[in-house]
């Protein structure tokens with residue numbers, strides 16, 4: 001019997017960010033391994049015209065939850081969606097709901113955040129810092145609370161090269177920033193933001209670092225742990241391999257590469273690609289929840305959920321495997337054949353952007369215009385290049401994350417728990433994982449049918465022929481222009497023609513002699 005699964009039985013669990021990528025996989029695993037849990041409270045806001053109930057219904061009826069429905073048929077009754085907006089005072093939760101949360105919650109998993117790199121400082125602080133403080137305040141009023149698990153990111157200290165499982169101080173006190181945002185207007189905030197974030201690459205990582213400091217400062221006598229995942233990728237094993245449902249991190253670039261939009265990337269091939277499967281992160285989260293509640297460590301422990309120091313893979317290996325998978329399982333209606341290279345040189349990168357990205361987009365838009373359609377490719381291309389440039393910081397550097405606490409926890413688990421809540425990335429086979437990942441992007445994110453693969457392959461063949469035809473035509477045009485304008489080009493041309501003529505005459509004469 002799994003001790004961790006048994007621990008969550010009968011518990012009331014509060015999850016923020018349950019509608020996000022990590023939150024959904026966390027709920028799925030909880031329901032599947034501890035179907036006798038009492039209730040999962042989720043703080044949700046209405047979004048995209050959907051009510052809370054519609055959002056929950058959609059999640060529970062997705063492919064991800066298929067296995068849960070077999071193990072826990074009454075899952076609908078065990079999930080309680082509470083209206084909340086984490087960027088509002090008291091999260092805009094009703095008095096009754098707040099009372100219920102305060103009196104019943106046993107465990108908190110705080111996943112909600114804005115993960116946009118380009119968010120405004122005001123909004124990112126509201127969500128990643130102030131909301132964390134507010135939730136800790138709520139937690140301190142929960143008599144039954146056993147553990148508070150805060151999800152941060154391994155990149156919260158990406159201004160350092162070696163990162164230990166400790167909370168590092170930030171140059172500016174979070175409280176000072178929270179207070180100053182109350183009276184500064186938006187224009188001034190955006191002006192001072194670059195000065196505040198110093199050597200952090202974006203607002204996201206900076207505010208996540210502030211969030212950790214808040215956790216340390218406001219921990220009071222709570223049982224708290226922080227988990228820092230690196231780049232969270234598709235599921236490795238559970239509930240099935242390759243599940244993914246958003247375009248963050250590598251996902252958008254994998255699609256852009258598979259559709260033939262992105263054919264070169266400013267990346268350092270040997271830099272470590274620190275991906276971590278989402279189910280591995282979730283298993284660690286549940287193990288940490290159990291350990292924090294049962295063993296009650298004296299201080300706030302930080303756990304790194306990273307792969308680089310235990311089972312490293314670099315961007316070259318990853319890129320090659322992504323492309324190899326697209327050879328076997330192409331995406332539908334590609335713009336060009338998937339082909340790409342990584343370059344760490346600025347000049348080469350600019351060159352490839354002009355030749356491989358912008359030029360084909362402009363040519364395609366001309367074609368759309370000529371055929372009476374609305375041009376759109378340049379816009380799409382600009383968006384992809386903007387996204388790629390935002391991610392560049394992370395694919396041109398390597399970090400070392402120590403994992404003492406994570407390894408310590410692994411050794412504390414029973415063999416059964418190590419199996420059911422496996423977070424040992426040493427067992428991960430990267431080639432197999434990446435293949436399933438790419439397949440998952442095609443099936444679950446793009447919702448493409450596997451039956452369409454032969455047609456997709458046929459389409460790629462047509463693209464290859466168009467490519468050859470285009471290159472030949474281009475060569476002939478350039479050559480013709482050269483011959484018309486340059487004596488030297490004419491001489492070379494006559495030399496080639498006469499050489500070919502002589503070769504053919506010799507070949508014909510020798511074959512006549514043999515007869």
Ligand SMILES: CCCCCCCCCCCCCCCCCCCCCCCCCCCC(=O)SCCNC(=O)CCNC(=O)[C@H](O)C(C)(C)COP(=O)(O)OP(=O)(O)OC[C@H]1O[C@@H](n2cnc3c(N)ncnc32)[C@H](O)[C@@H]1OP(=O)(O)O
Nearest residue numbers: 115116117153248249250252257269319320340341342394
């Ligand atoms: C040496 C030889 C080698 C040979 C082999 C070479 C082979 C190469 C093949 C290439 C294959 C590539 C495969 C490898 C992939 C490597 C990529 C690695 C990426 C690494 C990422 C590291 C990130 C780590 C950070 C830390 C992790 C975290 O803690 S949190 C999660 C990270 N957060 C995010 O990822 C959020 C990032 N997104 C944003 O901040 C914003 O979306 C944006 C700023 C990027 C864009 O904002 P904007 O307002 O302009 O746009 P938005 O409204 O959001 O969207 C507009 C349209 O753009 C689409 N979109 C959005 N995001 C992405 C995206 N990530 N990728 C692609 N497209 C995106 C979006 O859908 C919108 O489209 P429309 O709706 O159609 O308009």
Ligand SMILES: NC(=O)C1=CN([C@@H]2O[C@H](COP(=O)(O)OP(=O)(O)OC[C@H]3O[C@@H](n4cnc5c(N)ncnc54)[C@H](OP(=O)(O)O)[C@@H]3O)[C@@H](O)[C@H]2O)C=CC1
Nearest residue numbers: 017018019020021022085086087111112113153229231232
């Ligand atoms: N994905 C990754 O690569 C990594 C993620 N992390 C961390 O993991 C956690 C989860 O990330 P992930 O699941 O990928 O992110 P998502 O963007 O998928 O999910 C974010 C969640 O936060 C919720 N949220 C955002 N704003 C509000 C708000 N104002 N009120 C209520 N809820 C809100 C979202 O709700 P809604 O659906 O309504 O928008 C959503 O459920 C974050 O803390 C992130 O920093 C760490 C490292 C890597």
